[in-house]
Each structure stands twice: as C-alpha cells, then as structure tokens.
Amino acid sequence: MPASSSLSAGADERRALAFLADLSQSLALSLDLRKTLDTAVTRIADFMHAEAASLFLLNTQTGLLECRICVGPVDISGLKLEVGQGVVGRAVSENATQVVRDARGDARVNASVDAETGFVTRSILCAPLSTAQGAIGALEVINRRDGGLFEQADAEILRVIAAPAALAINNAQLVQGLVEQQRIKRELDLARKIQKSLLPKRRRGNFPIIGVNLQHTRLPAISMTFSTWPMVASPSLSATSPARVWMPHS
Numbered sequence: 001m002p003a004s005s006s007l008s009a010g011a012d013e014r015r016a017l018a019f020l021a022d023l024s025q026s027l028a029l030s031l032d033l034r035k036t037l038d039t040a041v042t043r044i045a046d047f048m049h050a051e052a053a054s055l056f057l058l059n060t061q062t063g064l065l066e067c068r069i070c071v072g073p074v075d076i077s078g079l080k081l082e083v084g085q086g087v088v089g090r091a092v093s094e095n096a097t098q099v100v101r102d103a104r105g106d107a108r109v110n111a112s113v114d115a116e117t118g119f120v121t122r123s124i125l126c127a128p129l130s131t132a133q134g135a136i137g138a139l140e141v142i143n144r145r146d147g148g149l150f151e152q153a154d155a156e157i158l159r160v161i162a163a164p165a166a167l168a169i170n171n172a173q174l175v176q177g178l179v180e181q182q183r184i185k186r187e188l189d190l191a192r193k194i195q196k197s198l199l200p201k202r203r204r205g206n207f208p209i210i211g212v213n214l215q216h217t218r219l220p221a222i223s224m225t226f227s228t229w230p231m232v233a234s235p236s237l238s239a240t241s242p243a244r245v246w247m248p249h250s
Contacts (some may be wrong), residue, residue: 129166
C-alpha cells in the first residue's frame with residue numbers, strides 16, 4: 001500500500017473514532033432523546049457525505065417499521081414498511097448491514113418511493129439498530145453527495161455509528177416501559193382503594209341483637225264462656241268455636 005494511501009486511511013479512522021466518541025457522548029448525556037436523535041441523524045448524513053438519511057423504528061404493536069426521523073430533500077416521515085420489505089426491511093429481518101452500490105439494478109430497492117417522491121436513488125447503505133433482543137430498527141443513508149457509490153468500508157463505518165444510537169434508543173424504550181408499568185400499578189392500586197371504600201364496614205366485637213325474623217304461624221283463638229252469676233270464665237282452645245258470652249239470669 002502506498003504511503004499516501006496509508007496516511008489517508010489512518011486519518012479516516014481517527015476522524016471516524018472522534019465522530020463516534022462525540023456521538024456516543026451526546027446520546028448518553030441526552031435528556032431529550034428525540035431532539036438529540038434529530039440532530040444525530042443530520043450529523044450522520046454530513047459525516048457520511050450523504051444526500052439523505054433516515055431512522056426507522058420497529059413498532060412492536062403493529063410489527064411494522066416506521067420512519068421516525070429523516071433529513072434530505074424528501075420528507076418520508078411516517079413511511080411504514082414490512083419487516084423484510086426493501087433495503088430497510090432486509091436490514092432488520094437479517095440483522096445485517098445492507099450495501100446497495102447501484103440501486104437501479106438491485107431488487108431490494110423499493111422503486112415505488114422514488115416514483116412517488118421524484119427522488120432518484122443511486123446508492124444506499126442501511127445498518128440495523130441491533131440489541132440483545134434483535135434489531136429494533138435501522139439507520140439508512142442514501143446517495144453520496146459527490147455522485148460516487150458507497151463502498152463496503154462505508155458500510156462498516158455506518159454499522160459502528162449505529163451501535164450507540166441503538167443503545168440509547170433501547171435504553172429509552174426500557175425506561176418508558178418501566179414508567180408505563182408503574183403508571184398502571186398506581187391506577188390499579190387507586191381503583192382497589194376506591195372499591196374497598198365502597199364496601200360496608202365490618203362490625204367488630206359484641207353487639208346486641210336488634211330483632212329476629214320468624215316464619216309466620218296462625219295462632220288459635222281463645223273462647224271465653226260465662227255460666228252463672230257471678231261469672232266464671234273458662235278458656236277453650238277451640239280454633240273453630242266462636243267466642244260466646246252468657247248473661248246472668250234475672
């Protein structure tokens with residue numbers, strides 16, 4: 001290798017390491033990850049000398065990849081792709097960096113996007129946002145600004161750059177998940193307390209019996225009979241005989 005090429009390669013490596021360290025620090029210290037990622041994608045596009053760049057994240061509820069951030073002449077924010085669809089989908093499904101040197105003859109390129117936007121895609125690099133659980137999205141850069149094509153060395157640089165972004169996003173999602181779990185727990189605890197407050201209070205210790213409900217029964221009538229003066233009352237427990245009263249003889 002000529003000395004000039006060796007010096008150039010060494011300078012590129014030092015430049016890449018310096019950029020990586022600066023990017024990692026800004027992501028690690030960020031209090032507003034969304035704003036930091038917006039800035040980071042712009043800086044990545046500049047560092048890679050790319051005309052456009054975008055960041056796709058996997059929506060775990062829908063299973064679709066959605067463009068969350070993009071920079072360049074065309075706004076594709078909100079664009080949704082199936083995992084495995086196009087260059088971005090392949091990067092996520094295979095969890096591997098995709099290199100498209102000539103987009104015109106590559107079947108992985110989704111030509112419908114260019115047809116809808118009028119943008120002309122020449123060359124693409126796409127690196128997955130890899131975590132221990134798999135890829136959670138992808139970072140894509142399109143077209144070198146000098147009109148050249150991306151090389152394998154460029155793909156390695158993008159893969160390394162995507163690592164701190166994946167770490168920061170994954171940590172933010174984990175924190176968001178914990179916050180959501182705590183919110184649900186608080187709401188369940190509050191609902192339990194409200195439900196408990198509506199139940200009747202339990203009486204503790206001895207308390208008097210106010211009354212007892214008994215089954216209704218028919219009691220027999222009492223017949224009173226008077227014979228001679230002075231009157232003598234004799235009870236009769238006949239339930240059918242009417243009560244009779246005898247007057248004394250004159």
